[in-house]
Amino acid sequence: MLTTEVCDVTFSVVPAGDGMKSDTCAATIVTMLLSAARCNSRSPPGRPVLLGCRSPDKETFTCWWEPGIDGGLPTTHRLYYQRERPEGTQECPDYRTAGSNACFFDRNYTSIWVDYYLTVVASNALGNSTSDELKVDVMDIVKPDAPEHVTLKAEDREESLSLHVSWDHPRNVDTKSGWVTLEYQLRARQQQQQQRRRGGGHTNNWKEYKAGRQTQFTLYGVHPGTVFVVQVRCRLDYSAWSSWTDASYVNIPNSIRKEKPFWMSILALSGFLFLAALCIVVMKRKSVIQSLLPPVPGPKIRGVDFQLVKSGRAQDLASALIIQQDFAPAMAWNDYIDDDDYLIVSDHNTAGTQQRSLVISTSFSSKDNGAEQNFKDLKTTPTVNQEDCSCNLSIHSSYVDFEAHVELELDYSRVKDVTSDNIFLLESVDVPRPEKLREDYSKVVDSEMLLLQEKSNQLDCLKKLPPSNPQTDADLIDGGYVDAILTPPLG
C-alpha cells in the first residue's frame, strides 16, 4: 500500500486484486501529482525556529529566527515574549532595525538579570505555527563586536625591534559610565609563505597575549625581514569573546636602523682613503723618505766623482781626482782657511809598522815658490816607521803615488767611512797621535778631495818632477807611504 500525504490529505493506493493494472497505478500517480501541484500554493506555514539572541553592549539585544516551510501564502512572523517581571505577554517592539527575521530590543525594553521567554509565531491565511520557547537572560547572551581600527607599527629601540599594536573599543559599547569593562586579547604570528596561498587557516603557531583593559600592546623580539599577522578580540566582563578582527599585516623592515648605514659608510670611506694614502706613500716612498729624512750631503768636490772614490780602487780614485772641470777660484775657498795652514793627511797601517801621512800646504796658491821650498826641506827628514806617529814628513809627501801600492788601496778603503766636516789643520811639528791622524785622515779625505782638487794642476806638476832623487823617490814610492812633516812656514 502506497501512502502519501499531500496538503494534509492522505492518499492511499491499495492494489485491489488482480484487476489493478499499471494503468490504474499510473492514473493514481498522476492524480497525486496534480493535487500536489495545487496544494503547494496554499498551506499553513511551517514552524519557525528561534536561532538565538545576542547583546553587543549589555543594554540592548537582538533575536533571530528562521522561518519554516513557506505555505505558499504570504506569511507574517511575530515574536512574543514574557518576563518574570512585569507579567504579561508582549510583542517585539522593533522588527526593522535588525533586518528581516529579527527582533531588536532597545534600552527601554531590555532588562538584565531577567529571564525572557520568547516565541515566534508564523501565520498566514490558512493558519499559524509557533516555534519552541526560548529562555533568554541578557546576562548570558552578551557578545561584543570586534575591536576597531587595529594599527600596527614597527618600532626600533636601542637593543631590539618591537611591534606596537593599538586599537579602539567597539563603537557601540559604553565605557564611560563604568557599566561594562572591556577586556582584550590579541594573537600574532609570523606569516609563512605557503600559508599565504592557503589563506592562513592554521590554528597552530598563533601566540596569544592578554592585553587586559588597555587598548595597546607591544610585542618584543620580532625578527626583521618578516611579515607579522595580528588579530584582536574583546569581551565584556565575563561574557563570550567577540570575533577576531580582520587580520592586520605588517612588514618588519630589514634594516630599520638609520644610524648604522651612515656609520658604515663613513667607516668604509675612511678605510678607502687610508688605503689610497698608503698606496701613494708606497709608490712614492723614495720622495717621501727624501722629504722626511733629508739625505746626508755626500762629499761634493766638484770635479771629483764620488762614486768612483767609493768604489775603492786606486785607479778609480785617480780618475776621480783628475776630473777636468772648471772650478771656482781658490780665493773663495781660501777665505775660510789661513794661508799658512798645512794639512796633514796620514793613514796608519794596521800592520803597525808604517804610517803615512800627507801634508798639504794650503798656501800654495799665493806662495808657490815658498811651498816648493818647503817641500824641498821636507825631503831630508827621515821617514817614520813606528806605530805612534812621530811623523816625519818628507817633501815628497806632497803627492801620493796611488797607483803602486796595495796597502794604499786598503787604506783608501777607509774612505768609505768618510764623514763630513772638519778639516784637521795641524799647526805644529808635533805629530798628533795616530788615532787622531786616522780620524783626520778619514776626515781629511773629505777636504783632501777639495785640496787635491785644487792642486790637481799642482799634482800634475809634481808628478812630472824629474826624478832628481830617484832613489829617494823610489824609496818613498816603494815604501808605499807618504811621509810628511809639518814645517812652519818659512820666511
Added chain:
Amino acid sequence: MPRNLTSVWLLLASISLGSRLANVAAAPICANGQTRCRVLSLANLFDRVIQHSARMHGISNELHSEFQEQYVVPSRNHIGRVSRNCHTSTLLTPNGKENAQRIAREELTEVILKLLMAWRDPLWHFHRIIAHQHDLANFSSDKALEMSAMVHELRKGVEKVAEKMQTLGMISNSVSTLSSLEDLLPSDSGEWRLMKDHELLYCFRRDSDKIQNYLKILKCRIVPEHGC
C-alpha cells in the same frame, strides 16, 4: 603636709604625662597625614572592592559552568517553565544601566549590602555540602570555599566604603548599618535550602554580576574622575 602635696602633684603630673605618652602611642597610625602611612582614598577603596567583586563573579561563573556540564539542565527543550526562584528574587534591584543610574546612591548601596548579606549563609552551606561529596573534584570545593569567603570579605569592604562615603558626606546617613539590615531582611526561612546546587549557583552567578555592575555604577557616580 606640703611635702605630701608636692608628692601628690608630682604623681599627678607623672600620671598625666604617662597617659599622654600612652595616648601618643595609642594614637591612630595615620594621624595627621604621616608619610609612612597611606590613607586609602575613596577611589582606591572602590577599586579594590570592584576588583574583589569581579573575581567573585569569575569564580561563580566557573563553578556554574562546571555544574552545568555535570547536571544537564534542560534550557530549551524543557516542558513547562522552570522559573528559577532565587531567594533573592524578592529584593527589588535595578534591572539595567539607566535604572541603576537613576536610583539614589543610598538605595544602591543598600541593595548591594543586602545582596551580599543574603548570600553569606547559603554559600557557606553550599561549600560544606560540596566538601562532603566525594564524587566531585577537589577544586570545586576550593572554589566554593573561596567564594564563600569572598562574599564575607566583600561585604566588609562595601561597609567600609559606605562608612567612608557617609564620613565624606557623599551620601546621607540613612544607609542602614549591618545590624539593622539583618533585621530588615526576611527571616531566614531557609528558602535557599530548597534550591539545588545548580540552581543556587545560577542564582549566585546572577547576583554576583549584579553586585559587580552596581559597584561600578556607584563608583562612577561618586568618584567619576578616576577611570570612568
